[in-house]
Amino acid sequence: MIDLDFDKQGGLVPAIAQDARSGEILMLAYMNENAWHKTLETGEAHYWSRSRHSLWHKGESSGHVQHVKSIRVDCDSDTIVLLVEQVGGAACHMGYRSCFYRELKDGTVSECSPKIFDPSEVYK
Amino acid sequence: MIDLDFDKQGGLVPAIAQDARSGEILMLAYMNENAWHKTLETGEAHYWSRSRHSLWHKGESSGHVQHVKSIRVDCDSDTIVLLVEQVGGAACHMGYRSCFYRELKDGTVSECSPKIFDPSEVYK
Numbered sequence: 001m002i003d004l005d006f007d008k009q010g011g012l013v014p015a016i017a018q019d020a021r022s023g024e025i026l027m028l029a030y031m032n033e034n035a036w037h038k039t040l041e042t043g044e045a046h047y048w049s050r051s052r053h054s055l056w057h058k059g060e061s062s063g064h065v066q067h068v069k070s071i072r073v074d075c076d077s078d079t080i081v082l083l084v085e086q087v088g089g090a091a092c093h094m095g096y097r098s099c100f101y102r103e104l105k106d107g108t109v110s111e112c113s114p115k116i117f118d119p120s121e122v123y124k
Numbered sequence: 125m126i127d128l129d130f131d132k133q134g135g136l137v138p139a140i141a142q143d144a145r146s147g148e149i150l151m152l153a154y155m156n157e158n159a160w161h162k163t164l165e166t167g168e169a170h171y172w173s174r175s176r177h178s179l180w181h182k183g184e185s186s187g188h189v190q191h192v193k194s195i196r197v198d199c200d201s202d203t204i205v206l207l208v209e210q211v212g213g214a215a216c217h218m219g220y221r222s223c224f225y226r227e228l229k230d231g232t233v234s235e236c237s238p239k240i241f242d243p244s245e246v247y248k
Contacts, residue, residue, distance in 0.1 A: 002228055014152060023147030025196075028138060028203045072149075072236060074225035075216055079152045081224050086244055092199055096221055100196035100205050112196060 005078040006033050012048060013078055017091060020069040020083040024113070025036075026091035027060070027099040031080070042069050045082055062122050064088035090116035126195075127174040129202040130157050136172060137202055141215060144207040148237070150215035151223040153180070155204070167192050169206055186246050188212035214240035 004013050019026055029047040031039065031093040035055055038046035045066035049056035061064030066084040073080050092099040092113075101113035128137050136154040143150055153171040155163065159179055163171040169190035173180040183189030190208040197204050216223040216237075225237035 002226065002233060016140055016149060016152065020148060025140060025142060025149065025205050028140065028198065070227050070229035073226045073228065074152065074221075074223040075218050075220070075225070076223075079223075081149050094199050096199070098196075099198040099200075099203075101199070102126065102197045103194050104197065105194035109126060 002073050003077060004033075004036060004073070005076065005081065006036075008076075008078045012050075013080060015045070015047065016079070016081045017045060017066055017084050017086075018081055022083055024098055026066075026084070026086060026097070027101055029056070039068060039082070040070075045084060052100075059087060062088065064090060066091070077087045088116070093119060095122070126197050128157075128160060128197070128199065128204065129200065130160075132200075132202045134244075136174075137204060139169070139171065140203070140205045141169060141208050141210075142205055143192055144209055148222055149224055150208070150210060150221070153182070163192060163195075163206070167210060183211060184215075186212065188214060190215070212240070217243060217245045219246070 011032050015031050016028050017026040032048040035046040035048045045058045047056045067088050069083045071080055071082055090097050095115050095117045096113045097116055098113040101111055103112035135156050139155045140152050141150045156172040159170040159172050169178045169182045170199050193207045195204055195206055214221050219239050219241045220237045221240050222237040225235055227236035
């Protein structure tokens with residue numbers, strides 16, 4: 001199977017969530033070994049919240065879970081890509097489809113990902 | 125403009141390189157502030173090599189530079205996506221188009237990215 005290198009970055013591995021259909025990059029978060037095993041067991045993305053210092057089942061409060069369709073692993077086994085179906089259509093806590101909603105191009109910054117929900121309506 | 129948060133991760137920001145045309149995720153590396161400014165100045169991806177502890181102009185030895193078409197920044201300003209044109213067609217030092225060339229799906233691991241070159245021919 002696949003053994004990830006959790007030692008390189010103090011027990012954490014960066015995990016990029018990518019929309020399985022469109023290829024849009026939705027977010028980057030981190031997994032510890034427990035989050036990795038929970039993700040494999042449940043088929044839903046689990047991360048390690050660095051701010052809350054706890055296991056983070058993405059979507060546990062908003063309902064916007066990520067169904068994991070497949071997982072890609074890099075050459076060093078220290079970074080992964082989750083190909084996901086994002087329930088609710090938005091990965092970002094600010095309501096955008098992607099956390100990467102700002103784009104710098106030709107010296108100008110513009111929004112490049114649509115706003116799907118109003119955070120004040122979802123996180124009450 | 126855009127100010128990145130280099131403090132959150134000890135002076136480094138993860139940078140995901142994504143093929144600007146196909147949307148394939150090619151690699152993840154890290155930038156310090158100098159690499160970030162070099163990338164903006166030159167239009168070619170520069171990273172910080174954590175193993176060599178030095179500025180890393182991607183492609184400096186292989187010729188496989190990355191032309192940066194645009195840059196996306198996440199909601200926390202602590203992670204970026206570079207939309208690139210990968211010269212030579214391969215981002216991975218092992219010769220694959222993407223560093224994420226292994227895919228775990230339905231309990232099976234298979235290769236999901238083509239091998240473009242033989243590393244022993246490129247890095248002599």
